[in-house]
Amino acid sequence: MGASLKDVAALAGVSVKTVSNVVNGYTYVAPQTREKVERALAELDYRPNLSARNLRRGRTGVIGLALPELDAPYFAELARSVIDAAARRGWTVLIDQTDGLPEREHQVLQGIRDHLVDGLIFSPITIGPEELGARTDRTPLVLLGERVLAGPTHHVAIDNQRAAREMTAHLVSLGHTRIAVIGDQRHNPAANTAHLRVAGYREALAAAGLETDERLIVPTGSYHRADGAEAMRRLLAGPVRPQAVFCCNDLLALGALRTALLAGLRVPEDIAIAGFDDIEDGRYSTPTLTTVRPDKAQIARVAVELLEAEVNGPRPAARGGAAPGAQEVVADHDLLPRESTTGRRPA
Amino acid sequence: MGASLKDVAALAGVSVKTVSNVVNGYTYVAPQTREKVERALAELDYRPNLSARNLRRGRTGVIGLALPELDAPYFAELARSVIDAAARRGWTVLIDQTDGLPEREHQVLQGIRDHLVDGLIFSPITIGPEELGARTDRTPLVLLGERVLAGPTHHVAIDNQRAAREMTAHLVSLGHTRIAVIGDQRHNPAANTAHLRVAGYREALAAAGLETDERLIVPTGSYHRADGAEAMRRLLAGPVRPQAVFCCNDLLALGALRTALLAGLRVPEDIAIAGFDDIEDGRYSTPTLTTVRPDKAQIARVAVELLEAEVNGPRPAARGGAAPGAQEVVADHDLLPRESTTGRRPA
DNA sequence: TTGAAAGCGCTAACAC
DNA sequence: GTGTTAGCGCTTTCAA
Numbered sequence: 108m109g110a111s112l113k114d115v116a117a118l119a120g121v122s123v124k125t126v127s128n129v130v131n132g133y134t135y136v137a138p139q140t141r142e143k144v145e146r147a148l149a150e151l152d153y154r155p156n157l158s159a160r161n162l163r164r165g166r167t168g169v170i171g172l173a174l175p176e177l178d179a180p181y182f183a184e185l186a187r188s189v190i191d192a193a194a195r196r197g198w199t200v201l202i203d204q205t206d207g208l209p210e211r212e213h214q215v216l217q218g219i220r221d222h223l224v225d226g227l228i229f230s231p232i233t234i235g236p237e238e239l240g241a242r243t244d245r246t247p248l249v250l251l252g253e254r255v256l257a258g259p260t261h262h263v264a265i266d267n268q269r270a271a272r273e274m275t276a277h278l279v280s281l282g283h284t285r286i287a288v289i290g291d292q293r294h295n296p297a298a299n300t301a302h303l304r305v306a307g308y309r310e311a312l313a314a315a316g317l318e319t320d321e322r323l324i325v326p327t328g329s330y331h332r333a334d335g336a337e338a339m340r341r342l343l344a345g346p347v348r349p350q351a352v353f354c355c356n357d358l359l360a361l362g363a364l365r366t367a368l369l370a371g372l373r374v375p376e377d378i379a380i381a382g383f384d385d386i387e388d389g390r391y392s393t394p395t396l397t398t399v400r401p402d403k404a405q406i407a408r409v410a411v412e413l414l415e416a417e418v419n420g421p422r423p424a425a426r427g428g429a430a431p432g433a434q435e436v437v438a439d440h441d442l443l444p445r446e447s448t449t450g451r452r453p454a
Numbered sequence: 455m456g457a458s459l460k461d462v463a464a465l466a467g468v469s470v471k472t473v474s475n476v477v478n479g480y481t482y483v484a485p486q487t488r489e490k491v492e493r494a495l496a497e498l499d500y501r502p503n504l505s506a507r508n509l510r511r512g513r514t515g516v517i518g519l520a521l522p523e524l525d526a527p528y529f530a531e532l533a534r535s536v537i538d539a540a541a542r543r544g545w546t547v548l549i550d551q552t553d554g555l556p557e558r559e560h561q562v563l564q565g566i567r568d569h570l571v572d573g574l575i576f577s578p579i580t581i582g583p584e585e586l587g588a589r590t591d592r593t594p595l596v597l598l599g600e601r602v603l604a605g606p607t608h609h610v611a612i613d614n615q616r617a618a619r620e621m622t623a624h625l626v627s628l629g630h631t632r633i634a635v636i637g638d639q640r641h642n643p644a645a646n647t648a649h650l651r652v653a654g655y656r657e658a659l660a661a662a663g664l665e666t667d668e669r670l671i672v673p674t675g676s677y678h679r680a681d682g683a684e685a686m687r688r689l690l691a692g693p694v695r696p697q698a699v700f701c702c703n704d705l706l707a708l709g710a711l712r713t714a715l716l717a718g719l720r721v722p723e724d725i726a727i728a729g730f731d732d733i734e735d736g737r738y739s740t741p742t743l744t745t746v747r748p749d750k751a752q753i754a755r756v757a758v759e760l761l762e763a764e765v766n767g768p769r770p771a772a773r774g775g776a777a778p779g780a781q782e783v784v785a786d787h788d789l790l791p792r793e794s795t796t797g798r799r800p801a
Numbered sequence: 802t803t804g805a806a807a808g809c810g811c812t813a814a815c816a817c
Numbered sequence: 818g819t820g821t822t823a824g825c826g827c828t829t830t831c832a833a
Contacts, residue, residue: 157567157811159509162827177534178533201547459827468803487802510809816820
């Protein structure tokens, strides 16, 4: 057992309160008293019991971050940014990995870590508006990724549809007319982000006066490299050979790229490939990967700030979440044309 | 404010203890009592205050995982495995990102999260034996990565020196005689893992009767793709053109690969490149990356198990850590020859 | 099988 | 400036 405030107080010959004052850096402690206490603190190697402090203060200084998988680079990079942003504001981050499984996401929403975290940042995959509405946990919540429609909750995301439109327009501008998309999720109604990206693709084609060929819209089970590789194999075996492929994320694109190169195709000369997310891999692949860069640092910062406001806020965390003032923040993104579509290499 | 046990007890017309019994799933509660309590629990949407529970139990069910950076794929994949292994044993993981900074690693060691985590898994970069010996925090600790020499602490790592030797021998077996290494850290005495990998490289050359050419030993600032790219540029601009390059991790290798391809070299025909870590990127790069696969799942599992034993153990966490029974677990690894050295492509 | 009461270690009123 | 004390919500002897 470590030393408690009482032990320190006894050794220093002062009251518990005084020790507490010193520990918490309060002013108005007589220099000599302070010194005496500090000596006792050091001698006993005192460490505050954070559980006790948390219970008393009603705060833990910890926020939860729930995301599908830490080993997908986009989420790893995002987690990094969230942890950094949180640390700058004095918070530590507890991570829940959901693997995109409905029951785990459900648990997260219902507050498995009640009173262990002051707030929660959540990047859901399967959660729909009903589930969000049915939430009774009062822990402040900020959602990442696409808005769960009609959700009464803060959320932060880029404009996925616009970004996908821009990317597709980029492919059109290079002269391509048969443009495929990899990563459709029509079988998964809750996959909002995917739907928006595919919608943006369709919009851009329509705007360019191109017909959409449903055979060029390739669904995938998930969003990993293997899915992209497999989807590209199907595409290459199919009846229509696309000139360009828009992949709904960079992992899909890197998988597709691998398949294309293995098949002896030149990228982008024979087939152009674009991704989404700007994970670091795509900056070092050969060819480098054209992509959309969401401002992850901004997303993380805003999410933490919204959460902080909610935690400190006057509003006693209305039942069901932040209903009245729910904010919908649209984060920035850029289009980054690179070798996999333009063929241009750096000097 | 949420409902407390007392509130539930009042509503159900029973004592606090009874409610606690029901909440904790104790047997020996009369069925009707249980039902009454459960109704009250549901009606008030009761959620246990984990801070209070932790204070009372002296346990939190949370372990800390301190690592340099979550956005380096090796650590992301490792974190994933640790979180999984911890979850299987009922633990949640709090993550501390040290960025490999000495002061942050120092804080981690001195227990910033005292009594907030039951134990700590730590992958240090700069920590040496003195600092470890000077540790006074009693939180059970398991180190990942190479043993801090003479450390009185459990640690889990692969045999880095042997793995590096095997990899270098693989390059020798392909007929290469001028073999470079990227990632030397002689300027950083605490970088144990790096030293072991370079030592393994030297050993393998010696065993093959090859001279080591110090001009082929390239230091790097850190272990990211950019460092590898830069190191390869220096190597290609240097007086001796290597036939093969052993990179101390996969990120360095992917950076080096990019530089080589940009310079118009064929890999492996003109220059072979090998990495270390088996991050997923290397399975989809073109060419795919020859590497060493540490068994990350095993490392994570063993680390969590050692920690669990320590936390539950009879030993009251001896001052300074687990001195008496400190275990040194050597995890498995494999050599994975792939295209970047063999040139062989899958059918 | 259930209840009463003590106390985990800390902070925050409130007194002095 | 410093001390006293109550109590955060829970678990846990100990009795009944």
